[in-house]
Amino acid sequence: MAETEARQKVRPAREWFAEMVENLGKPRQEARSFLPWNKTHAHFAFRPGEVTLWAGVNGHGKSQVTGLSALSLVAQGQRVCIASFEMKPSRTLDRMTRQFSGARLPDGSLSDPALLDAYREVFEQLAAYTDGRLWLYDQQGTVATKTILGVMRYAAYELRCQHFVVDSLMKCVRGEDDYNGQKDFVDELTAIARDSGMHVHLVHHLRKLGSEGDTPDKSDVKGSGAITDQVDNLLLVWRNKPKERDRQAGKRIDDTMPDAMLICDKQRNGEWEGRVALWFDPESQQYTPSSARAQLDYARWPHEP
């Protein structure tokens, strides 16, 4: 078998050149998908078969940003499955509904029947919008590595999902000091992504930064160094806490400074690495591309990349 595989996979350079000549001038076949903000589309893409690591310090908005990205992937016509081991599916969907509708849903019973109808309509709208495009894995707490890998294969091959979000890595391995377990798990994820073509989004934690104003880089990712070595893309989520604190203290703030930043510290198959400035809209919980905080309009997706 090894010999047959070698014969199939070891080919002379000329054969690849022939393929490259054939593809010259043809539009790129690669089905890339994008982050929610138009200003990033020329710089960063989610390619089939890759793994993206989303990392941030606790409470810096990892789940919120990945939720918004999942919504925008759905808006781009992609089939997405989310496995969040820290939130029930109804909580994940509640956050998404707020980002989708642009408004907070009041807690508790609604006494105004008109309001009740309006919210029922939003839920029905989002249910229709996500039909055939969004799945959630209902499992909280830790999960056996084998189980989650099985769920991912099911999502890739049976549901034909193009994106799978794992929130978070630490719920899928034995612990923070289980470096070999982390390395093996990420290795399995890269294999599933490569073999199936599904893009895997893996959420993970960063060490607490020295000072809140410091922005992170790949050396702040918790656990084994093999995690960042193996993934294709690394996106770091940073929340501008000093600005929030100044605002709360009633100080004058410079709103040209972003509320949050998405820092791309690795993109294996793309040339760009850099920072995406984002402004947080508390009402919709959306991250918006400018200080105008204009909400993203999902009814008008997909935007032209």
Ligand SMILES: Nc1ncnc2c1ncn2[C@@H]1O[C@H](COP(=O)(O)OP(=O)(O)OP(=O)(O)O)[C@@H](O)[C@H]1O
């Ligand atoms: N830039 C921001 N400005 C203000 N509030 C924010 C910002 N980013 C996130 N938040 C708020 O902080 C809370 C925490 O966000 P989220 O749960 O996404 O963080 P997390 O990094 O996933 O946290 P954890 O690691 O604890 O799971 C949310 O309620 C969100 O509304």
